[in-house]
Amino acid sequence: MTDATPFNAYAPTYAKVQSQFKSRRLTAFAIPVLLVLYLAYLFISFDISGLAARARMDNARILLADFVSYKTHVTRDNRSGQLSVTIEGESKATFAPNQYPDWMTTSGDVTNIDLGQGNLITYDAQGARYIVPGYGTIDIKPDGNRLRLIAPQPIPNWINVTDTRISVTTPAGRFAYSRSKVETFKYQPGWELFFFTLDSPFYGKSYGQLTALLTAERIDPARSNLAYMASEVWHNKMWHHGDVAWALFETVLMAFLGTMGAALIALPLAFLAASNFTPIRIVRFAFRRLFDFVRGVDGLIWTIILARAFGPGPMTGALAILLTDTGTFGKTFSEALENIDEKQVEGIRSTGAGPLQRARFGVIPQIAPVLLSQVLYYLESNTRSATVIGAIVGGGIGLLLTQAIITQKDWEEVAYYMILIVLMVMAMDTASGWLRRKLIGR
Amino acid sequence: MVDITFGPPPGDRPDLTNPTAAYIHQTRRKRLYGFILLILFVALIASGFQVAEDRNAGGFLSGLHQIGAFPSEVISEAWRNRANLPALVIQHFPSLIETVNIAAAATLLGGLLGAFLALGSTRHLARFPALTPLFRRTADIMRAIPEIVIALVLIFILGGGPVPAVLAIAFHTAGALGKLFSESAENADLKPVEGLTSTGATWSQQIWLGIIPQVAPNWLSYALLRFEINIRASAILGFVGSGGIGYDLKLAMQWGGGKYDQVVAIFALLFCTIVLVDQLSGYARNRLVKGH
Numbered sequence: 001m002t003d004a005t006p007f008n009a010y011a012p013t014y015a016k017v018q019s020q021f022k023s024r025r026l027t028a029f030a031i032p033v034l035l036v037l038y039l040a041y042l043f044i045s046f047d048i049s050g051l052a053a054r055a056r057m058d059n060a061r062i063l064l065a066d067f068v069s070y071k072t073h074v075t076r077d078n079r080s081g082q083l084s085v086t087i088e089g090e091s092k093a094t095f096a097p098n099q100y101p102d103w104m105t106t107s108g109d110v111t112n113i114d115l116g117q118g119n120l121i122t123y124d125a126q127g128a129r130y131i132v133p134g135y136g137t138i139d140i141k142p143d144g145n146r147l148r149l150i151a152p153q154p155i156p157n158w159i160n161v162t163d164t165r166i167s168v169t170t171p172a173g174r175f176a177y178s179r180s181k182v183e184t185f186k187y188q189p190g191w192e193l194f195f196f197t198l199d200s201p202f203y204g205k206s207y208g209q210l211t212a213l214l215t216a217e218r219i220d221p222a223r224s225n226l227a228y229m230a231s232e233v234w235h236n237k238m239w240h241h242g243d244v245a246w247a248l249f250e251t252v253l254m255a256f257l258g259t260m261g262a263a264l265i266a267l268p269l270a271f272l273a274a275s276n277f278t279p280i281r282i283v284r285f286a287f288r289r290l291f292d293f294v295r296g297v298d299g300l301i302w303t304i305i306l307a308r309a310f311g312p313g314p315m316t317g318a319l320a321i322l323l324t325d326t327g328t329f330g331k332t333f334s335e336a337l338e339n340i341d342e343k344q345v346e347g348i349r350s351t352g353a354g355p356l357q358r359a360r361f362g363v364i365p366q367i368a369p370v371l372l373s374q375v376l377y378y379l380e381s382n383t384r385s386a387t388v389i390g391a392i393v394g395g396g397i398g399l400l401l402t403q404a405i406i407t408q409k410d411w412e413e414v415a416y417y418m419i420l421i422v423l424m425v426m427a428m429d430t431a432s433g434w435l436r437r438k439l440i441g442r
Numbered sequence: 443m444v445d446i447t448f449g450p451p452p453g454d455r456p457d458l459t460n461p462t463a464a465y466i467h468q469t470r471r472k473r474l475y476g477f478i479l480l481i482l483f484v485a486l487i488a489s490g491f492q493v494a495e496d497r498n499a500g501g502f503l504s505g506l507h508q509i510g511a512f513p514s515e516v517i518s519e520a521w522r523n524r525a526n527l528p529a530l531v532i533q534h535f536p537s538l539i540e541t542v543n544i545a546a547a548a549t550l551l552g553g554l555l556g557a558f559l560a561l562g563s564t565r566h567l568a569r570f571p572a573l574t575p576l577f578r579r580t581a582d583i584m585r586a587i588p589e590i591v592i593a594l595v596l597i598f599i600l601g602g603g604p605v606p607a608v609l610a611i612a613f614h615t616a617g618a619l620g621k622l623f624s625e626s627a628e629n630a631d632l633k634p635v636e637g638l639t640s641t642g643a644t645w646s647q648q649i650w651l652g653i654i655p656q657v658a659p660n661w662l663s664y665a666l667l668r669f670e671i672n673i674r675a676s677a678i679l680g681f682v683g684s685g686g687i688g689y690d691l692k693l694a695m696q697w698g699g700g701k702y703d704q705v706v707a708i709f710a711l712l713f714c715t716i717v718l719v720d721q722l723s724g725y726a727r728n729r730l731v732k733g734h
Contacts, residue, residue, distance in 0.1 A: 054601040296717040308512035310505035313498030405594040425586040
C-alpha cells in the first residue's frame, strides 16, 4: 500500500506521456500517408500515365542536337539544276559559289559531298547516289513522275520510300530526294557564324590570321580593322549580338528601376504604417491594407493592367515590378521601423531636433542595414522576374527567348540566351552580395 | 617617399588642437560624399527611366491618365454582366485548383531535392565533404535559371499541361530551398549527431534522428514561404505557356471586350487565393518558428 501511493501520484503524468507518444506516432504515420495520397491524386489529375504517350522524344533529340551542333543544307533544285549551300537553311547564311566548304566539290553538273566516315553523296544529271559504308550504294533516278530506287535488299527502316520522296537518315547526316529537289544535311559541332557571317571579309579566318589583320593594311579605309571586326560581330545578322546585349541591359534596367523605385516610394509610406510613428490607428490600418492589396494583386495582373496603359516595353515592366515590390517593401520596412531602439530617437530629440531630423539621424541609421539587404536581395530576384515579365510586356531578353522558342528551330539561340540569362542572374547575385558586404559588412 | 615619411603637409592634416573643428570638418566631408553619391544615384535612376521610356511603346506621362481606362472598362462590363459572375467563378475553379496543385507539387518535389542539395552542401554534415562545392554550385545554377526558360523548353518536348510547369518550378525551388535549408542546417547543434555517432548510427540515421528534428520547423517554414511564391509563379507560367488559371486568363484577355466578366472572375479568384494562402502560411510559419 505504501509503495502504490507514489505510483498512483504519477499515474496521470504517465497516462499523459503515453497519449502524447501515441499521438506523435500517429502523426509520424499520418503525414507520409497523406503525402502519398496527395501524390496519387496528382498522378491522376495531372495524367502522368498519359505523359509518355504525349512526350515527343524526337523533339528532345532535335533540341539537344541543335544546342551543340549546326547543320549545313546542300540543296539542288531538280528542275533548274540550281545548287545552294546554306547554314540551317537560312537565306542570309548562303555560301557564295567560291566559298563552298572543303567537304564538297562541284564540277559542271556533278556535286560530290563527303559526310565523313566513308559516307559519300553524288548529285549528277541522272539523279543522286549515296554510298553508305557497310550497306552499299543507294541509287535514285527520276523516272517520269516516279522515283526509281536501286539499293541492296531488304530496304532497312532508316530509308523511307514513297513514290514521290525518298529519305535516308544515317548517323553521318540526312539525305532526301523528291521530284522537286534533292537535299543533304551535314551536321557539325559548334555554333556556326557566331562571330562573322559569310559575307564578312573576316569569315573563315583563324585567330592567328585575325591577330595579324589587326596591324595589316585597312580593309575599309574609313576605319581600323579592329573597329571593323567589332562592328561585324556587333551587327552579326545571324546572332544579333548588339540586340541581345541591349535586351540584357533592358532586363537589368527593369529590375533596377523597379526595385529602387519601389524602395524610394515604400520608405516614406512605411513610416505611416508603423505603430510607433503613426499613432492614428485608421491611417496605419489603411496603409497596411494598401500594401497587402498591392502585394496580393500579383505582378502578373499589374503587368497586364499597366501594359494596356503604357504599351509594351521595358518601362511597363519596370512599373509592374515597382508596384508589386512597393507592397513588399512597405510591409518589411514598417516591421523594421517598429523594431527600432527608441533610445537613439530620444537622444536626438533631446537636442531639439524636429521630426524630419529625428527620422534622418535617429531612425534611418538603425534600419539602413535591413533596408539595404532587402533591396539588394530583391534586386537580384527581380532580375529573374524581369525575364518573365519581359516575355509578357515585350521587352528584354525574355522576349527574345520566347520568340526563339516559339519558332521551334533556332534552338542554338535558345541555348545561347539561356546561358546569358544564367550568367546575368549570377552576375547580379555576385554584385549584390559584394555590395551588401561592402555596405553593411555581412 | 617624402610624403610617406613625413605625412601630408600640415594644412591637410586634421588639426588635433581643435577637436571640434576637426570633427565638424570630417562630418562635412562625409556628408559631401553622401550627397555626391545621392546625386549620382538619382541621375542613374533618371537616365535609366529616360532610356526605358524611349524604348517603350507608349510614354509615361501620356499613359498615366489611361491607367484607369482599362480597369474601368473591365469593371463596368463585368458590372453589367454581374449575374454571370458566380457561375464564372465556379467555372474557373478547377483551373485554380490546378494552379495550386502545380505549386504544391513543385514545392514538394523541389523541397525534397533541395533537402538533398542542402545536406550535400553543408559542412560537418555532408556524406562526402569533398563534394560540398559541387553541390553548392549546382544549387546556385538551379536558382539562377528562371522558371520560364525550363517551362518553355519542356512544353516543346512534353506538350502543354501542368507537368512542364511543375518540373520548371520544382527545379528553381530546389535551388532556392537548397541554399536556405543549408544555411539553417549549418546552425544546427552537432551534439545529437555526436551522441548518435557514439552509438554506431549510420550517416542516414544521424541525419534523420539528429539533424532533421532540429531543422524541421525552419525548413517547413521556408517551404511554406516558397509555396506562396510558387502559386504566383504557377499563375504567371500558365499565362506564358501551360495550364492552370493563368492560361484561362490569357484566353479571356485575348478575346478582349465581351469576356471581361471572365477576366474579373479570374482576377478575383487569383487575388483571394494569394491573400488566403499568404495569411494561412504566415500564421503557420509564426507558429512553427516562434512556437505560438
